[in-house]
Amino acid sequence: MPGLVIVGAQWGDEGKGKATDQIGERVDYTVRYSGGNNAGHTLVVDGETYAMHLLPSGILNPNCVPVIANGVVVDLDVLFEEIDGLKARGVEAADRLLVSANAHIIAPYHKVLDRVTERFLGNRKIGTTGRGIGPAYSDKVNRLGIRIQDLLDEKILRQKVEASLEQKNHLLVKVYNRAAIRPDEVAEHLLSYTERLAPMIADTARVLNDALDQDKVVLFEGAQAHHLDIDHGTYPYVTSSNPIAAGACTGSGVGPMRINRAIGIAKAYTTRVGEGPFPTELLDETGEKLRADGGEYGVTTGRPRRCGWFDALVVEAAATINAFTDIFLTKLDVLTGWEEIPVCTAYEVDGERTSVLPMTQSGFHHAKPVYEMLPGWSEDITDARKFSDLPRNAQAYVRFLEEKIGCRISGIGVGPSREESIMLNDLI
Numbered sequence: 001m002p003g004l005v006i007v008g009a010q011w012g013d014e015g016k017g018k019a020t021d022q023i024g025e026r027v028d029y030t031v032r033y034s035g036g037n038n039a040g041h042t043l044v045v046d047g048e049t050y051a052m053h054l055l056p057s058g059i060l061n062p063n064c065v066p067v068i069a070n071g072v073v074v075d076l077d078v079l080f081e082e083i084d085g086l087k088a089r090g091v092e093a094a095d096r097l098l099v100s101a102n103a104h105i106i107a108p109y110h111k112v113l114d115r116v117t118e119r120f121l122g123n124r125k126i127g128t129t130g131r132g133i134g135p136a137y138s139d140k141v142n143r144l145g146i147r148i149q150d151l152l153d154e155k156i157l158r159q160k161v162e163a164s165l166e167q168k169n170h171l172l173v174k175v176y177n178r179a180a181i182r183p184d185e186v187a188e189h190l191l192s193y194t195e196r197l198a199p200m201i202a203d204t205a206r207v208l209n210d211a212l213d214q215d216k217v218v219l220f221e222g223a224q225a226h227h228l229d230i231d232h233g234t235y236p237y238v239t240s241s242n243p244i245a246a247g248a249c250t251g252s253g254v255g256p257m258r259i260n261r262a263i264g265i266a267k268a269y270t271t272r273v274g275e276g277p278f279p280t281e282l283l284d285e286t287g288e289k290l291r292a293d294g295g296e297y298g299v300t301t302g303r304p305r306r307c308g309w310f311d312a313l314v315v316e317a318a319a320t321i322n323a324f325t326d327i328f329l330t331k332l333d334v335l336t337g338w339e340e341i342p343v344c345t346a347y348e349v350d351g352e353r354t355s356v357l358p359m360t361q362s363g364f365h366h367a368k369p370v371y372e373m374l375p376g377w378s379e380d381i382t383d384a385r386k387f388s389d390l391p392r393n394a395q396a397y398v399r400f401l402e403e404k405i406g407c408r409i410s411g412i413g414v415g416p417s418r419e420e421s422i423m424l425n426d427l428i
């Protein structure tokens, strides 16, 4: 029975938390499989807002086992901050949460390196969240990473921290003009979490395969988004992991045949934080209005998000590469009040028209959007619960996007809270 994966179809912040939570009630396991606390989920339940960065958003459902799988990089300070923060609001997470023994740890030096590297890059910076994500994944690939399981063997942990810092301290002192970081201090800091973490550490790949064998519903929850994927996104302006649906397999240890539903989350317009190409970006008061209407400020960094019209090429590419079975379209209500709504259905790239994403980075940077204009609507749609409750032009907007993306739209968000949604097809 079902393995489902949820993936952002644009550049992140599509409202995945809301969609995840929408189907969360029927889910037995929710699994984070990539990224770290660079993600930001905002969940609104019973009027209460919860902002989470690392914990799977299914954490609020007491019948669900939240899993941080092997593909995630874990900042232990943040993990326990979130666990304690939820406990203070009456949500007990610690006794349900499982953390993969193979997940990598974001050590304090990764955060330092993230910030100094960005500063060093100057105007070639990536605009990272500064959470140490890139340096932690670099160490993983360089085989210099510290894993969760290393906390269970103090001697090994100390050796690994020392080995990892040896080269970095030369870099920090000689290139970046910073103080060296003491390995023993880092090791002490990490070991201070061992006692609390130990009961949560598990062979999560085994746990998840067993759960699927028993017909449990397992929801793989992508962080970031398709176009921030290290392989398929707008490299180098991407994150350092694989948020795409296929990343759920490597990032959690289940085979591709076990995932039978891939749900893409797309905002009814487009946003992006950090640097990188964004053909439909609006740098004028139109973009400012979208930002204000949509509350487009980062959950993780508070940065204002870059805003623009819906780009069908961006979402179509994600639908193709992730083989989306369904799209959940979020924040349709934010578009209420425009007389006309442009949708980008092609690019002009160096004098040529294309209806698919350019193959090269240069092509993407040169792309000029070609818009088709759709009539807007002025009625408040936040109370709509059936597709037929939507004004005719809002319905036409949804159907137009569906046709351009080439994937059915199965859910529509019409407001921030859980209930403010229209479901056209069941997601499970």
Ligand code: IMP
Residues within 6 Å of the ligand: 011, 012, 013, 038, 039, 040, 126, 127, 128, 129, 130, 131, 132, 133, 134, 223, 224, 228, 237, 238, 239, 240, 273, 274, 275
């Ligand atoms: P990093 O993941 O912190 O290394 O940042 C790399 C790029 O991904 C930057 O452009 C970030 O702004 C972007 N990014 C990372 N996480 C998210 C997210 O959850 N939503 C949107 N953008 C993100």
